[in-house]
Amino acid sequence: MSNAAPVLRVEGLRVAYAHARGAVRAVDDVSFSLRPHERFGLAGESGSGKSTMALAILRMIKPPGRIEGGEVWLDDTPLSKLPPDAIRRLRLAGIAMVPQGSMNSLNPVVRIRDQIGDALADHGTKLPRRALAARVRDLLVDVGLPPETGDKYPHELSGGMKQRACIAIAICLRPKVIIADEPTSALDVVVQRQVMETLGRVQMELGAAVILIGHDMGLMAQFVDRLGIMYAGRLVEEAPIRDIITAPRHPYTQLLIESLPSLEKKGGLRGIPGLAPLLRDLPPGCAFHPRCPNAEARCRVEKPSVRTMGTDATVACHFA
Amino acid sequence: MLSYLRRNASLLIGIALLGIIALFIIVGTFTVDTGNAQPLSVPALQPPSWDYPFGTDRQGRDLLAVMVAGTPLTLWVGFVAGIIGVGVGAILAFTAAYYGGIVDTIIRSIADIGLTIPGLLVLIIIAVSLKGSLTVNQMAIVVASLAWLNPTRTIRSQVLTLRQRGYVEIARLNGMSGPEIILRELMPNLLPYLSATLVTSISGAILASVGLEFLGLGPIDSPTLGMTLYWVQFNAAIINGWWWWWTAPLVMILLVFLGLFFLTVGLDEIANPRLRRAA
């Protein structure tokens, strides 16, 4: 990893949803940066705020949601200062997203090649027909699909193929950052491997950075360089993946890794007791304290701040 | 409930309009001599005045009395036909959708064929072939004979979407029989939809009955809204400039339909599951 300037920088991002009984903070003061060519994972369970984070970076939060504060920089450009038109142009060209349930976000009545073509045209790519067709064909080959796929409709493709078609759309304008939100959660394990291999390969060919959002720690372990763990809207730990696996600092990370069923040895099945808190009903102090084995009086009252550990890790815990 | 009404404007307007009509009928029944809705009760062709707020018609009927007496009759036809239509339709729909197979094919085919035949034509034929003149109740049955066709189809579609739900499978695993599942598991979830369908059915029935009456095929002696319009047309009231004669029934019909329409829209909003979960 070079020490180059980060390609994406998120600082103090706060997103809230207006609710009948008060505002619900879905993303609470999250900061991290993404270096060029880096693969960053964002892991968390349902209700942790990770998908909201992705939408917030792309400034796609709609009412009753609102970005309350913080800033996102793409290279040196602060995104909140851009007019809506510029943001729209930035999506797909600067930051591309492979959304959750991509397979269902393909237009069922439009052929694949036209969906890619539309994406290109929407962003002002004016190419003569032949050149456009060639470009689409190249993209499909890049993601490992046979060129005939362009002529097909989404329902004619398998799940894995549809997902790769979505990746093709995401990379067609050579973005600097690709955000993949649970790209393989509905796919079989063998197909998942193919799709992730494709994603990794196109990322390297483009020289882009990837944010992989998901909840499968095994997938994170095998794919990302750095991992951030989200809980109740906060980034409770962030470190190189190697360190997270071998020496997790936050109790939630530790319990999460312990609760994963191993394929090496039959042992007891261990879960994390209690329930993930509802974002609208967070416990006082540290949101994790009701489930934390190390909780003390301080945790019930004082919310731990995010502290930097060493050169490249952060943790939000009083005792890490 | 009240706060919901504030959010669901259509429902509120619908209830308000129908409430006004109901009030009109109730107050009218106590204050107006409905006997004057019969011919030769009062001086003919009087324009609206203090004595006769809605004027009188050529046969000597007090139009206010006609409205007070006739509106409930028209509404009655609508209710009876609508309820029979949705009742029969629901039974057929649940049976067809839940059991599927040959039962479904038979019911569906009959309904489909029935729907392709122009309804008004059938009603006219039925009405014409019934000797003598119809009573209001017979009118209702005539309209009801076709009113079940559409509800059967639409309710069937709704039940089909519910049939594959997990809770239906759990009910089967509990050893529940078909009718039990229909009654206890499926029906309650469809109550909002059935209500909306009922209101639509009532509107359709009123329209059909007014149509038949306007053609002179209704109960001749009853002062229903449709019959009043028949007399309007029979006596060329428009050309003759007796504007009060056709204004009253038209306004009333308009109010009834607007009320039912807004009520339908309001109920549709409740029936929409997306909104229900948020409420």
Add this chain to the structure above:
Amino acid sequence: MTPLLELRDVTKTFGTGILGRERKAALERFSFAIDPDRPRVTAVVGESGSGKTTLARLLLGLILPTAGQVLFRGKDLHGLNAAGRREFRHHVQAIFQDPYEVYNPFYRVDHVLTTPVRKFRLAQSKSEGHARIEEALRAVGLQPGEILGRYPHQLSGGQRQRIMVARALLLRPRLIVADEPVSMVDASLRATILGSLRKLHEELGISILYITHDLATAYQVADSILVLYRATVAEAGDVEPVVQSPQHPYTQLLIGSIPRVSTVRDWAAEPVQGERDSIATGCRFADRCPSVMPRCRTAVPPLFQTAPNRAAACFLYDSAPALPAGKVAAVLAAVQAKEPSAAV
């Protein structure tokens, strides 16, 4: 010994295409039996299209087999009278994948617990029924006070799924068919719910059929395993040897494709050949198999019993004796009994 529930040479095909002309087999010539005297936890592992959901629905009597028989205590399931059907429903229960869909949104969650109490007459009085419900909820780690009286949308997916386990507990069935019970539940809760299922088995002697695509949880929770590939059994046996040293090339591919939480990054290294839609003769895996031989394309391999407690349907092991159809249970029975299986 009459099996509690048996599938005898069952095939299930579905029609596709216009007029249902093309028939696609969801399950082919499948035979399997549940031993009433030796309850065990069996995992059925397969990906989408393997036939595992069809298997669950056949076992639960929710669909009819196209060929073959489904037998409950020796009698044809679909020929039972009302009393027989009720007995079947009492003793064979299910937990489904989607904790949202199984609740009727019109009723409070109490409904899914009170209905079986009523239908199967599990209590003599209302208070006894209530007591049993509370006991079942506590046994799965839920507080009755927080659960009863609520509507489904007020509870989390994990709570709802645990209520379903409590429901199964109330009925004390002999067999629970759990079809992907934790795939829609958060990772931290999976272990808890699977642990409850395992406890049901150990404390009450209930057999569990755990159907899933997640090999890791299958390994942790089950004693025996069946690996399905495209409507047939690829490999079966004791869960330990099958997972640690898989014999069938498909099982090897499956296990190799699971991303491990480890600092060793060997996962997405080589691209893997995808499935092609061919309805070929011979072994179903032939078009993707790295060890494919000419005979694989023309003949369907039977299950070869490579050890007392395992079998693989692959010609690579044709030196081992072939199991006749219907004897898959033999390799699965050997696990609990810890004795050499009866002569095949």
